[in-house]
Amino acid sequence: MPPINGAFCVSLMKDQCINAKMPGKCATCVEVCPYDVYAIDDTGHVRVQNYNACVGCRICAEFCPEDAIRINPAESEFLVRSPWTFSQIEEIHHKAQTGDYMLRGFGTMGFAPTFDNITIVPSQIASPSPLDKYREECNLEVVIGEDTCENPVRLAYPLLFAAMSFGALSREARMALAIGAAQTGIMNNTGEGGLLKDESWLIKGYENEARTLKRWEPGGHLVVQWSTGRWGVSADYVRAGDAVEIKIGQGAKPGMGGHLLGAKVTEEIAAVRGLPVGSDALSPCRYYDVQDLEDMKHMVAFLRDVTDYKVPILFKLGPSRPYEDVRACVEAGADAISIDGLVGGTGCSPTVVTQGVGIPTVALIPPAVRALKDMGVHRKVKLFVLGGMRNGLDAYKAMAMGADGVGFGAAAEIAMGCRACMACHTGRCPYGITSQDPELRARLDPEVAGQRLANFIKATAEEIKILTMLSGHDDIGDLSNEDLRATEFNTAAITGLKLVGYERRLPWWENES
Amino acid sequence: MSLVVDASGRNLRSVSTELKEAIAKEPVVIQGATHLHGLVAGFKDGEVTIQGNSGDYLGVLNDGATIRVTGNAGRYLADNMTRGTIIIEEDAGYGVGQYCYGGTILVHGNAGDFTAVMNKGATIIVEGNVGAEVATYMLAGDLIIVGDAGENLGNFLIRGNIYIGGNWASLGHNTLLEEMTQADLAKLRDHFDRLGIEADTKTFKKIVRLSEKPFYCAKKPVQIENSRTTGIPHNELKEALHATN
Numbered sequence: 001m002p003p004i005n006g007a008f009c010v011s012l013m014k015d016q017c018i019n020a021k022m023p024g025k026c027a028t029c030v031e032v033c034p035y036d037v038y039a040i041d042d043t044g045h046v047r048v049q050n051y052n053a054c055v056g057c058r059i060c061a062e063f064c065p066e067d068a069i070r071i072n073p074a075e076s077e078f079l080v081r082s083p084w085t086f087s088q089i090e091e092i093h094h095k096a097q098t099g100d101y102m103l104r105g106f107g108t109m110g111f112a113p114t115f116d117n118i119t120i121v122p123s124q125i126a127s128p129s130p131l132d133k134y135r136e137e138c139n140l141e142v143v144i145g146e147d148t149c150e151n152p153v154r155l156a157y158p159l160l161f162a163a164m165s166f167g168a169l170s171r172e173a174r175m176a177l178a179i180g181a182a183q184t185g186i187m188n189n190t191g192e193g194g195l196l197k198d199e200s201w202l203i204k205g206y207e208n209e210a211r212t213l214k215r216w217e218p219g220g221h222l223v224v225q226w227s228t229g230r231w232g233v234s235a236d237y238v239r240a241g242d243a244v245e246i247k248i249g250q251g252a253k254p255g256m257g258g259h260l261l262g263a264k265v266t267e268e269i270a271a272v273r274g275l276p277v278g279s280d281a282l283s284p285c286r287y288y289d290v291q292d293l294e295d296m297k298h299m300v301a302f303l304r305d306v307t308d309y310k311v312p313i314l315f316k317l318g319p320s321r322p323y324e325d326v327r328a329c330v331e332a333g334a335d336a337i338s339i340d341g342l343v344g345g346t347g348c349s350p351t352v353v354t355q356g357v358g359i360p361t362v363a364l365i366p367p368a369v370r371a372l373k374d375m376g377v378h379r380k381v382k383l384f385v386l387g388g389m390r391n392g393l394d395a396y397k398a399m400a401m402g403a404d405g406v407g408f409g410a411a412a413e414i415a416m417g418c419r420a421c422m423a424c425h426t427g428r429c430p431y432g433i434t435s436q437d438p439e440l441r442a443r444l445d446p447e448v449a450g451q452r453l454a455n456f457i458k459a460t461a462e463e464i465k466i467l468t469m470l471s472g473h474d475d476i477g478d479l480s481n482e483d484l485r486a487t488e489f490n491t492a493a494i495t496g497l498k499l500v501g502y503e504r505r506l507p508w509w510e511n512e513s
Numbered sequence: 514m515s516l517v518v519d520a521s522g523r524n525l526r527s528v529s530t531e532l533k534e535a536i537a538k539e540p541v542v543i544q545g546a547t548h549l550h551g552l553v554a555g556f557k558d559g560e561v562t563i564q565g566n567s568g569d570y571l572g573v574l575n576d577g578a579t580i581r582v583t584g585n586a587g588r589y590l591a592d593n594m595t596r597g598t599i600i601i602e603e604d605a606g607y608g609v610g611q612y613c614y615g616g617t618i619l620v621h622g623n624a625g626d627f628t629a630v631m632n633k634g635a636t637i638i639v640e641g642n643v644g645a646e647v648a649t650y651m652l653a654g655d656l657i658i659v660g661d662a663g664e665n666l667g668n669f670l671i672r673g674n675i676y677i678g679g680n681w682a683s684l685g686h687n688t689l690l691e692e693m694t695q696a697d698l699a700k701l702r703d704h705f706d707r708l709g710i711e712a713d714t715k716t717f718k719k720i721v722r723l724s725e726k727p728f729y730c731a732k733k734p735v736q737i738e739n740s741r742t743t744g745i746p747h748n749e750l751k752e753a754l755h756a757t758n
Contacts, residue, residue, distance in 0.1 A: 230612040234595040235555035235576040274614050274633055276672060288630045289589045289611050302551025302573050305529050
């Protein structure tokens with residue numbers, strides 16, 4: 001279980017602290033902490049007034065000019081009285097006191113299996129020679145809807161930003177994602193929270209609304225999400241996107257609809273979502289206007305009609321029954337499918353759902369790819385994998401297993417400055433990413449965060465390029481299962497990869513494609 | 514003058530392409546469109562008349578067009594409409610006016626189950642009866658039912674008003690029967706006069722939401738609330754505990 005509130009030790013080192021030497025000076029920690037862990041008393045001394053409110057975001061340590069603060073997990077976190085860990089006890093106390101279940105933001109923690117038990121096989125003499133990363137070319141481009149649409153989406157890298165709505169994220173964070181996508185030529189997704197006024201020109205890299213000055217090359221791609229709540233959706237919204245994504249579910253809470261609490265529905269969010277201020281934004285868990293697959297086909301048909309048959313239609317799936325779900329999406333007419341794993345995150349969800357519902361990301365890929373192969377559309381209908389993707393290594397492994405690209409959600413937030421304190425649901429994000437408080441939002445500079453995102457994406461793309469070329473390929477579309485080995489029996493069993501040492505697939509996988 | 518488009522045996526793309534060119538110039542009449550789902554999607558203006566019955570998803574994402582159907586309409590009529598007017602001379606199927614942000618829908622006959630689900634601002638008028646689970650999750654706008662309603666009318670109503678002239682089988686969760694005000698009566702009379710509906714506004718009843726937050730997890734704002742984070746400063750809490758001991 002993840003650390004929850006009350007699980008951190010806050011240490012102020014008096015010999016380094018400016019305030020300890022000169023009371024009344026420097027109270028940066030008091031100012032930056034959104035949870036009131038620190039207080040300044042009448043004599044001007046900073047003291048820790050509430051240890052247990054600390055969520056471990058470490059913003060005080062970051063802002064401390066003298067590096068005088070240490071935040072460490074409390075000792076109680078390590079004292080495991082199995083199964084009664086500190087967190088479990090806290091959770092039971094919470095439920096007993098309030099009668100409410102626990103809610104938590106961010107994603108699932110501590111779940112096996114991951115991509116870590118997979119290793120990459122480089123090229124040597126028996127296979128095609130490796131390519132030189134510094135002197136030779138490697139194609140990283142992914143095209144969505146090449147045969148089906150007039151304006152296919154050409155992603156410069158096989159990467160995208162996961163759907164994170166305005167409302168869950170602050171306006172500044174949404175703008176940063178747009179700027180990051182504009183600088184790298186990848187895809188950003190509106191999520192279900194509607195479209196910001198500036199977003200559609202910002203993502204193309206234009207400096208002003210009139211689209212006269214271009215600032216960022218090569219310009220990103222905007223995906224507008226068509227979700228179960230349909231917040232802020234109109235014909236103009238659908239036409240504003242370079243692609244339309246039909247959201248079926250998401251990794252953190254498959255089978256549940258989004259829920260933005262009324263307290264977070266500020267004037268700006270209310271305007272974008274078309275809601276009264278302060279009203280809860282409750283998305284249903286399913287489409288009321290879709291009852292079966294036939295209806296979904298009609299939905300794809302009219303979305304293509306509204307967009308003049310120009311843009312691709314994407315599907316977003318939660319981790320459920322990947323084989324059947326992917327088949328259904330292909331039948332409905334998808335140009336690309338994003339499938340979200342168990343580890344996928346969210347702004348706010350019941351802890352039990354985040355923690356225990358769905359299929360792990362690594363186990364989703366083989367059945368999803370098999371479904372595409374059985375339908376004869378593998379590498380034509382693109383498959384994007386999301387949920388717990390951290391770096392180029394994870395991305396390469398997912399792509400070698402058959403995906404066409406990966407998406408970053410939590411990793412993008414972390415690139416913006418998030419420290420994964422898992423308190424998104426409080427709306428008090430210390431870094432201004434998931435908060436609607438003007439004071440906290442002011443801490444996030446969209447351009448700086450956008451630049452950080454672009455750097456992260458470029459570096460990750462370089463990682464993918466290195467790995468692709470050292471395994472002897474000049475195109476990410478050529479990657480295959482053969483480039484990977486499972487280092488551990490369980491992973492070999494669930495992924496169908498060859499087991500190291502054994503150098504064959506496990507017997508029950510032998511007849512699978 | 515109006516252009517007549519014969520849709521029988523043609524697919525959505527070919528009919529829609531013809532419609533998109535024609536609609537800017539003159540009103541269009543479409544015949545034989547029963548098999549087409551998602552017709553007249555996302556138009557900003559223009560007038561379309563569908564002779565006979567229509568398929569599902571008619572007028573989806575409508576953004577200003579006026580659509581008239583001389584026969585019955587299929588399921589999901591005017592899905593996600595933002596502006597415009599849709600008039601059905603006879604009955605409409607399941608799910609009329611779901612997810613609508615605005616505009617007016619008038620059904621002269623009966624409407625099916627799940628009408629006005631997640632309505633966010635449209636005015637939906639049904640001259641006949643409606644089915645079950647009507648106005649579930651409605652967030653804003655008006656639903657005016659001249660006839661009767663089925664079970665669970667206004668289930669989980671969040672905002673908006675339901676006006677009903679007849680009876681209902683049962684009311685849904687979070688609904689409250691409220692007195693009609695003079696403003697309500699004037700609003701109904703205005704709609705009825707404008708749209709030519711013969712109904713007595715005196716018999717109408719108004720249903721609104723009972724509580725602002727009907728959902729379990731929305732009982733109170735999310736806060737970190739447990740014995741350790743009550744907001745009492747650590748040292749004060751310690752002193753208080755010390756004093757009691």
